[in-house]
């Protein structure tokens with residue numbers, strides 16, 4: 576080995592030894608977390624959604640949802656409000672949920688929670704709010720509801736109609752279809 580090679584080797588080994596020694600001195604307990612340098616690069620700062628931003632379009636951190644984006648787990652519903660759209664939904668949509676004891680039990684639970692206050696537990700239209708003076712909703716056992724397509728009911732529950740509000744936020748699409756199965760079971764004796 577040449578003398579310059581030897582010098583290099585000595586330099587390398589001694590600087591490694593110095594670094595190891597330094598590490599030991601600064602960080603005597605290996606079970607403890609080590610020193611962190613340049614932490615800004617390790618832990619990026621999360622931006623608050625309503626903060627101003629120097630990097631994002633329009634200076635806003637929270638950007639508007641891109642058109643056409645579907646929220647994960649949500650089925651797109653391409654209908655506007657109003658009775659015509661409800662009728663169209665009735666023609667185009669079929670109930671994807673099949674009948675069965677579990678579906679009816681779930682539908683019954685939801686009906687009791689979200690619908691019976693107006694429609695009554697039996698669907699007859701005399702729920703507690705009607706007893707207290709609200710105009711009664713149409714009976715779900717009457718001819719109109721008996722003849723109504725599942726998709727039209729789905730539209731009414733999803734978008735609301737007249738004095739009835741939308742229940743899209745409270746009841747998932749799958750549960751709405753289960754509710755409709757349950758309404759059909761309520762209607763059974765009236766058929």
Ligand code: HEC
Nearest residue numbers: 689690693712713719720728731732736737738739742754
């Ligand atoms: C705030 C009271 C209220 C609640 C709660 C309510 N509804 Fe209604 N519902 C009404 C009214 C009022 C109408 C009549 C709407 C109209 O003017 O066409 C109606 C109409 C309907 C119709 C159409 C009936 C027809 O013959 O036109 C269906 C189906 C229906 N509701 C189902 C439900 C279901 C299912 C729920 C529970 C998720 C529910 N409703 C919750 C008040 C309510």
